Amino acid sequence: MRARLPLRLVRSIAFTVVCVGLAVLGHRAAGGSGPASWAVVAGCAGVVLAAVLAAGRERSPRTVIGLLLAAQVVLHQLFGASGGAGSPLSLHISHGQGLGAGLGMVIAHLTATLITGWWLAQGESLLWSVLRRVGTRAVRRLSRLLALLGADAAHLPPPAGRAPLRLTPSRARHDLRHTVSRRGPPLPAAS
Structure with a gap:
């Protein structure tokens, strides 16, 4: 099943709100001040564009979490460059910060991303x-309506996920020729 533009936009906006909101909250929690407003707008635009391109069909949990993780890395870099709290995502020792603080930020980002990605993937599956x-249901009701009106329902596409059963005479002969029947008279009862 493919998603048309309205559904793609709704899914992309939901993904963007969660993704950018998670990044902004993470930066606020890390340093007390959020990123610059131009960085948030640029981040939203970039994430919604990438999400619209990726939202053409249903995505697996692995893909949703991977996209969210990649977006978090890009947003972290963008927000760090905008003068917001935090430094670029790396494990270097900076002035006044040990390796533990940088590692703690990476672990916090990964944990929040995995939990949020799982949540988004569950929503994707449910949708x-x-x-x-x-x-x-719509296809079934439409076929019933057409049957009541006397129209031929054979022109309707089959419900999603089900292939139509077409049994041609040559296919029927082939199936019957390769069918083995092991049925015979009952065996006498063992005494």
Whole structure:
């Protein structure tokens, strides 16, 4: 099932709000001040553009978490360059900060990203499940309506995920020729 533009935009905006919100909250928690407003706007624009391009179909949890992690790294770099709290994502020892503080920031980013990515992936799975159910019901109701009106329902596409069963005469002969029947008379009862 492919997503059309309105669904892509809604999913992309939801992903962007969660992704950029997570990055801004992380920077506020790390340094008390958030990134510059131009950096937040640029980050939102970049994430929504990437998300629209990736939102063409259902994505696996691994893909959702991977995209969120990549976006978090880019946003962290952007927010660090804008003069916001935090330094670029690395494990270097900076002035007044030991290796533990840098490692702690990386672990905090990864933990928050994994939890949020799992949450987004569950929402993605639920959304597509609902869309498949609604689509299947709509096709069934439309075929019933067409049957009531006397139209041929054979022209409708099959419900998503199901291939139409077409049994041609040559296919039927092939299937029957390779069918083995092991049924015979019952065996006598063992005494």
